[in-house]
Amino acid sequence: MSHILKTFPVVALEKVSDAYFRLAFEAPVLAKAVQPGQFIHIKVSEGWEPFFRRPFSVYRAQDGVVEILFEAVGRGSRLLTLKKKGDTLDILGPLGTPFTLPPAGVKKIVFIAGGVGVAPFMLFSDRIKAHKAEKLLLYGGRSRAHTFPMTAFKKNGFRVLTATDDGSVGVKGRVSDLFSAVAAAPSARIYTCGPRPMMGAVQAFARGHGLWGEASCEEVMACGLGACLGCSIPTAHGYRTVCHDGPVFDLNELVF
Numbered sequence: 001m002s003h004i005l006k007t008f009p010v011v012a013l014e015k016v017s018d019a020y021f022r023l024a025f026e027a028p029v030l031a032k033a034v035q036p037g038q039f040i041h042i043k044v045s046e047g048w049e050p051f052f053r054r055p056f057s058v059y060r061a062q063d064g065v066v067e068i069l070f071e072a073v074g075r076g077s078r079l080l081t082l083k084k085k086g087d088t089l090d091i092l093g094p095l096g097t098p099f100t101l102p103p104a105g106v107k108k109i110v111f112i113a114g115g116v117g118v119a120p121f122m123l124f125s126d127r128i129k130a131h132k133a134e135k136l137l138l139y140g141g142r143s144r145a146h147t148f149p150m151t152a153f154k155k156n157g158f159r160v161l162t163a164t165d166d167g168s169v170g171v172k173g174r175v176s177d178l179f180s181a182v183a184a185a186p187s188a189r190i191y192t193c194g195p196r197p198m199m200g201a202v203q204a205f206a207r208g209h210g211l212w213g214e215a216s217c218e219e220v221m222a223c224g225l226g227a228c229l230g231c232s233i234p235t236a237h238g239y240r241t242v243c244h245d246g247p248v249f250d251l252n253e254l255v256f
């Protein structure tokens, strides 16, 4: 697939919780091309510092506008919190492999997300809102700061269950404490994204119940195009690059 490398105008930046920001920019070509699970590589400043682009999942893509949901964890993402309407963003994308859309006959679709790993699932839920399956989002966040009203997921037909480490929202505990909501559905399709230990727990759960699954991985990236091998991770078939062979992998193939 050909990539788009272009600057796009920022149309909005808002705080959706104490920890998360939503950044929107006008990019009709990109909005049309991107599939759920794919990411964009953003040059966060106009100069050479920081040198490498930063990867972000596409959170939403509609009406010609593309959005990301992000947490400010370091230099690059903090620079993104300073963007204003009218600024431009230099973007390369869409990159990487998308999630496999669930076939029509699937009875239960389960998203399991940890923290800002929820980002790719918004676009995914937009694209499958007409699917007849029971749809469930299990979300785990550290605290209230890492949660936000999941109204758009609910509008797309998802039941949302939340767990937080401190119990400030939903169940007190880990997202794995919500897995019992999935156990009764042998034909469930599981899609996960979040910290590696959480995805390891999802893999163990899916294996234990013989469930099909896919996982979107994160790794520090440089080129984003499969050239530098800097984002390689171990899989059952040897090392694979997250940017080019992933970020979406068969859950069962990952080595945690």
Ligand SMILES: Cc1cc2nc3c(=O)[nH]c(=O)nc-3n(C[C@H](O)[C@H](O)[C@H](O)COP(=O)(O)OP(=O)(O)OC[C@H]3O[C@@H](n4cnc5c(N)ncnc54)[C@H](O)[C@@H]3O)c2cc1C
Residues within 6 Å of the ligand: 039, 050, 054, 055, 056, 057, 058, 068, 069, 070, 071, 072, 073, 074, 075, 076, 077, 078, 116, 119, 120, 217, 218, 219, 220, 221, 242, 247
């Ligand atoms: C395919 C993909 C999709 C992503 N989607 C999102 C998203 O939708 N929203 C979001 O907030 N973040 C997302 N990330 C993570 C995001 O790219 C990093 O948070 C960002 O690059 C950090 O840049 P920084 O300059 O702010 O932090 P840095 O100063 O570079 O690093 C700050 C800290 O974060 C760690 N870190 C940096 N990059 C990553 C990474 N990729 N994975 C894990 N730890 C990292 C560093 O080791 C360091 O401890 C995604 C990453 C990948 C690979």
Ligand code: FES
Residues within 6 Å of the ligand: 220, 221, 222, 223, 224, 225, 226, 227, 228, 229, 230, 231, 232, 241, 242, 243, 244
């Ligand atoms: S970042 Fe260069 S190969 Fe993935």
